[in-house]
Amino acid sequence: MGKYQTEQRIILMDFFEKNPDHNFTARQIYENIKDSGISISAVYRNLSDLAISEKIQRVAGKNSREIFYRYTGSEKCMGCLHLSCIKCGKTFHMSKEAAEKISETISEYSNFSINVIKSVIYGVCSDCDE
Amino acid sequence: MGKYQTEQRIILMDFFEKNPDHNFTARQIYENIKDSGISISAVYRNLSDLAISEKIQRVAGKNSREIFYRYTGSEKCMGCLHLSCIKCGKTFHMSKEAAEKISETISEYSNFSINVIKSVIYGVCSDCDE
DNA sequence: CTAGTTGCAAAGAGTTTGCATGGCG
DNA sequence: CGCCATGCAAACTCTTTGCAACTAG
Numbered sequence: 055m056g057k058y059q060t061e062q063r064i065i066l067m068d069f070f071e072k073n074p075d076h077n078f079t080a081r082q083i084y085e086n087i088k089d090s091g092i093s094i095s096a097v098y099r100n101l102s103d104l105a106i107s108e109k110i111q112r113v114a115g116k117n118s119r120e121i122f123y124r125y126t127g128s129e130k131c132m133g134c135l136h137l138s139c140i141k142c143g144k145t146f147h148m149s150k151e152a153a154e155k156i157s158e159t160i161s162e163y164s165n166f167s168i169n170v171i172k173s174v175i176y177g178v179c180s181d182c183d184e
Numbered sequence: 185m186g187k188y189q190t191e192q193r194i195i196l197m198d199f200f201e202k203n204p205d206h207n208f209t210a211r212q213i214y215e216n217i218k219d220s221g222i223s224i225s226a227v228y229r230n231l232s233d234l235a236i237s238e239k240i241q242r243v244a245g246k247n248s249r250e251i252f253y254r255y256t257g258s259e260k261c262m263g264c265l266h267l268s269c270i271k272c273g274k275t276f277h278m279s280k281e282a283a284e285k286i287s288e289t290i291s292e293y294s295n296f297s298i299n300v301i302k303s304v305i306y307g308v309c310s311d312c313d314e
Numbered sequence: 315c316t317a318g319t320t321g322c323a324a325a326g327a328g329t330t331t332g333c334a335t336g337g338c339g
Numbered sequence: 340c341g342c343c344a345t346g347c348a349a350a351c352t353c354t355t356t357g358c359a360a361c362t363a364g
Contacts, residue, residue, distance in 0.1 A: 058364075
């Protein structure tokens, strides 16, 4: 998946690197980069490849037709757990240390090894919590 | 949302109560209960209502067109965190106690209050972990 | 040069909606 | 009896695919 480094692929990855941890629909991504010269089919095809190689995650939105793509392949995301605020939609990073502690707690209570990249904790951030 | 207790609504809720915490597509749900007498539009309309009232959660699948519905409104799900195995797809419950401990860890490291119902931890269960 | 990738337009799927009918309270 | 929900079919959108042209290595 991704043997050639095409111009379109670079455009898409550039966009993701500039906007890590943010939810976009396929169309939103396309709207953002179409002027650089990429077709919507190329967007979809690359999105599929990236999802398979787990560099992006798919997230279901509130409306049933809404699917978001979130780039989690960047360096600074490695090993840290993500917190997503239900109200404002912002994403926060937890430190690697915190992630490890949670991972420990989980295995303490059950036989389960967490995949930190795929997991997102939903809740309310301090700004939105009154 | 849901002022009348229609036959179709009962059929759908029955199905969910019998299959809590399991991911189904809209079509799979329909296939399972259509013989009881319900149309696919009624399924979709009720699914929307249930998602709004947060009795079910939407989850994005591996293929971009796949959206799963998971019933989390049952009594025994209240207060416990869910673990979902990436390999076998099974869902496991964590005790309320464990959920609280994780909630504590999170607020210890950041100002964030977890919504346990909406959050799902992904990883690998003991059966699939070799 | 060869295999992988793109663009376009058409096909395919899943979801939503308008309207008349039927049912709950 | 009045409002809400259902069923059906048509309409919509989003996503995928076939094919010819193009391009990275």
